[in-house]
Amino acid sequence: MENKVSVGLLGLGVVGSGVVQIINEHQEKLKHQLGVTVEVKRILVRNLEKAREVDVDPSLLTVNPDDVLNDSEIDVVIEVMGGIDTAKDYILQAFAAKKHVISANKDLVALHGPELHAEAEKNKCDFFYEASVAGGIPILRGITDGLSSDRIERVMGIVNGTTNYILTKMAEEGATYEAALKQAQELGFAEADPTADVEGLDAARKMAILARLAFSAPVDLDDVKVSGISNITAEDIQNGNELGYTMKLIGYADFKNGELETHVLPTFLSNEHPLAAVKNEYNAVYVHGKAVGETMFYGPGAGSLPTATAIVSDLVAVVKNIRLGVTGEQVVNSYYKKALKDESERFSQYYLRVNVEDETGVFSKLSNLFHEHEISLKRIIQRPNDEKKTAEIIVISHQTSEENFTNLLEKIQKLDVLKEISSYYRVEGDGNE
Ligand SMILES: NC(=O)c1ccc[n+]([C@@H]2O[C@H](COP(=O)([O-])OP(=O)(O)OC[C@H]3O[C@@H](n4cnc5c(N)ncnc54)[C@H](OP(=O)(O)O)[C@@H]3O)[C@@H](O)[C@H]2O)c1
Missing domain, CATH: 3.30.360.10 (Dihydrodipicolinate Reductase; domain 2)
Structure with a gap:
């Protein structure tokens, strides 16, 4: 490896500008950490005339993706343009040209992550995307x-x-x-x-x-x-x-x-x-x-500099791997097989708000249905509306399966005193999961 690592950016928007700023401001520290200088060599954008949030030499900007993807001196491509199909195409071209790739693109990684990893591995390239989830949080x-x-x-x-x-x-x-x-x-x-x-x-x-x-x-x-x-x-x-x-x-x-x-x-x-x-x-x-x-x-889950810190940390990881000669050796193949739980195995507490006629015995009709489904109640609020002669009942249940709760809702729906099921939500964190 030479004493310089060259980076090509795809995009110079909110995140791309932050990446350029962090690389510029942390140049000395990066050199100390990595033993090499980090140079931003080319930047792909859509519009050459647009004002930029960061100082860049205008000669670095290009609208031709080949200037980044086919520049043999560029070691690492940072994809911060967003979108799916074009970004995927460019990343695959980068791997084919043996360039390591860093991306902030959750849409792309969520959909095509495994395929991109396979291509990276085939070409002995690194593929990191720390910034794609929760921005600046590592x-x-x-x-x-x-x-x-x-x-x-x-x-x-x-x-x-x-x-x-x-x-x-x-x-x-x-x-x-x-x-x-x-x-x-x-x-x-x-x-x-x-x-x-x-x-x-x-x-x-x-x-x-x-x-x-x-x-x-x-x-x-x-x-x-x-x-x-x-x-x-x-x-x-x-x-x-x-x-x-x-x-x-x-x-x-x-x-x-x-x-x-x-x-x-x-x-x-x-x-x-x-x-x-x-x-x-x-x-x-x-x-x-x-x-x-x-x-x-x-x-911070987003923002120019927080997100850029995650990207530059990925860059540090790539450069360290290049130095060690271990790029493309991330273990990302799944170790476990997966089966999806069905609704009888998905457990939660629930919040339920119903509107009912305000007459004697209504609450016991409702609580009988909970009892029949073996769902016990943790908290209850009952609020009568004298004008409309209705009452709102709000309950927090103990744990039950999604299947059991859905069956309960079907029964509640058939109650003669029901005006409407206003809302229901899962409840978490009560310490009994
Ligand atoms: N913003 C955040 O806080 C944040 C946080 C985490 C992850 N991300 C992810 O980071 C990525 C970038 O987000 P952003 O907010 O920086 O977007 P942005 O501000 O819209 O910037 C996109 C950049 O890519 C360029 N670009 C887009 N499509 C292009 C194309 N087909 N050809 C050439 N250049 C193209 C644009 O060029 P022009 O400037 O010339 O238009 C612009 O410089 C996205 O995947 C996003 O999900 C963003």
Whole structure:
């Protein structure tokens, strides 16, 4: 290896600008750590005229991908352009040209990670993507290296800053979903089209990547059941607060005895759970290992410099591997086989809010149904509405299977006194899972 490592960037937007800034500002430290100088040699963009957030020599910019992918002096390609098909094509070209690749692209890695790893391995190239999950939090290396000696059994994450910001505003200021979303958009925490964030799709992609690495199992994006936060009401959030629970969009992945359960769902977390204290746009990933017990990784899940630190750390790892002559030797093939748990094996507590006619015996009709399904109740609130002659009943149940709870809902639906089932959510963190 020469005394210089040359890097080509695909993209110079929010993250790419941060990468250039960190490489420039940390040049001396990088040289000390790696024994080589890191040089940004070429940068692919779409628009050469656009103003940039970072000082770059305009002659480095190009709109021709070949200037990066076919430059034999470039050792490492950093993909920070986003999108799926073109990014995948460029990364495959980079591997074919024996270049190592670092990516921040969760959409791509969630969908095509195993295929890209296979290509990397075939070409003896490294492929790292620490920035694709929870931005600046070093969670992927935390689970693949830091906890490599343990058997991780459960991962729970707040891995989408936009939804966490919205839910925090709804809980702390009593804001409606619409008002909190608007505020998030004004502050740049939510995109103009927030669908991927608020419907849980972005979190699902991150959970697929996390679960794959945490469990060493072949987790596909389709394995992650998803529901977003756009139907959550201020009433439910306040009810949860009253009962000691905080609403969060939780990415959940559990893997025991070869059986996988993974989803992204709005969930009431007990205020005792460490994730309940994670507010605003912050991210956190809670990891339960068989030997280590509980651990939690907390920090900024996005942003130019936080995300860029993860990318430059990947670059440090690549350069160290080049020096040791061990590139392309990451063990990423799944060790375990996977079977998905069916709904009789997926257990949770539940929050249920129903609206019923306010007449004598209504509550006992409802509680009889819980009793018939062997679901005991932990907390109950009953609120009569004298004007409408209705009552709202809110319960927190003890643990039951998803199958049993679904059967219960079907029975409740048939109650003559029922006005509507207003909402129901999973409840986690009460200490009895
Ligand atoms: N933003 C974050 O905080 C964050 C956090 C974690 C991960 N990520 C991931 O990082 C990646 C980049 O995100 P970003 O926020 O930096 O995006 P961005 O600000 O939109 O920047 C994208 C950059 O890629 C260039 N580009 C896009 N498509 C191109 C194409 N077909 N050909 C050439 N250049 C192209 C753009 O060029 P022009 O500038 O000329 O338009 C721009 O410089 C995404 O995969 C994202 O999911 C972002």
